[in-house]
Amino acid sequence: MSILKLHYEIDGEDFTRAGEASASVKKRLRQLGVKPDATRKVSIALYEGEINMVIHAHGGDIDVEISPEAVRMVLADRGPGIENIDQAMKEGWSTAPDEVRSLGFGAGMGLPNMKKNSDEMQIETVLGKGTTVTMAVYL
């Protein structure tokens, strides 16, 4: 069975472009006839991930694999890493700088929202090296 692979490079300097990857994936899932609910989950989880990569990690790479069973997303950055994952997963916890918060981001809902909208989620992080978030949404 074929798998559709998509790759996106996330520009860490440009807030206005965050969301391009999730929009592109959403458009494709719609054309594939994926159930609206699953499409929405992928789109939200991916957008949160993109925003995180821009806010915290100066961008990175996103790889998406679509198969008949699931949409698997790997978001890899070379940012500072997450010091305390348990804390980062708590709603409202944020390490986002003030200038980001003033734009309405950094409410501490990024990782919790990613968790909420995915069926599987793993975080691998190394301080000073970067973070890789792997998510899956079942179809």
Add this chain to the structure above:
Amino acid sequence: MNTFFHSVRLDREKCKGCINCIKRCPTEAIRVRDGKAMIIPERCIDCGECIRVCTHHAKKATYDHLDVLRQYEYTIALPAPALYAQFNHLEDVEIVLNALLEIGFDAVFEVAKAAEIVSDATRRYMAQPGIPKPIISSACPAVTRLIRVRFPNLIDQILPLNAPVEVAARIAREEAVQKTGLPPEKIGTVFISPCPAKVTAAKMPLGSSHSEVSAVVAISDVYPRLLKAMHTDGEVSPLAAPQAGKIGVSWASSSGEASALLNDNYLAADGIENVIRVLEDLEDEKFEHLDFIELNACNAGCIGGVLTVENPYIARTKLKRLRKYLPVSLNHASCPEQKHLKWDAPLEYAPVMKLDEDFAAAMEKMSEMERIEASLPGLDCGSCGAPTCRALAEDVVRGSASPDACIYKFRESISSLIDNLQKLNNCIPSTLRGSSSVEETHSKKGGELK
């Protein structure tokens, strides 16, 4: 797929096959094939953008003409509030209402009146517990159609109430039956519309199993006749009195419907591109704490409809002036029967963008599409007849176009063909070289012998 009626159509004679419309269509519903534009019916939402941009006037809205009045024994004009914004120095809506009677209507029922009723019903609907918020307005039929084909997750949030024109038609017909004793089918309810999407909505309603609007005429069509019939000198004793206040009249421009809810937690967006952006963000849950979303496909709202006459922004100023001295509402306590208001045919997702019914086949097509797109120049020039390179790739996998439609690919093909010809020419065995002309061969041989 059910059959489609569309108000927006093409005049093949006038179409030059240019690419203005395909580039502007928000649902990528137009292609140029064999030198003429063609509309993909299941994708068209009748927003009228193509009518606006077609420099050859080949895109047209179909609507009824005033001679439709002869088909009924009793006719009721349903003027859209946008109509009032078309006239210079209009101080009183009454003047327009009476002009409508003068050009042949038997009665007038202001759509603005029904708008006030719908505003009231919306407030009550939103007060119910457990309603999925934000509620999205269902008044603009182009937006409702857009959501139906592109934003399935938002369908449950659409306000399940009939648009003001539909409510107006229902109440007006019922009242006329009582007043005249005529059977309902002898009564004509005629909407004076700012846009083609409303024509489609009357012929093929969404959310409602049938429409009580008998006919839809264009504001631009009625306008010159109305001008002649408008008397400002008070010579004629007025027969029709205004039936709506500020709230109803304000529905004609963007944020009019939302502000009527007397709740500041709303967003109002106008212009189809902006509407799409809002819907995308809404679907991705990027907004919080909003109760109501008003969306109008046309810039500035209904006053920007393609069947209007006046510049939408001037129209807005005129509307502001006109409503200044109007009472807030004339229908705040009216409570019409629910059958006039509520949707009776829930909206269903129409996945027209889907590549294939079968997921595996759709995956194959998408992989092929990605491959084709990568081979195209990415200029999105439209010369192939599709709005973007990606749309051409999609057309190819759907079987409705060939990648050779790309003029850049075609040029590449020609130049590689020329290269190959040259190569072939060089490969001609020496025994055959020049054998095409016997005389030449002889002379050459002769030359060599010497």
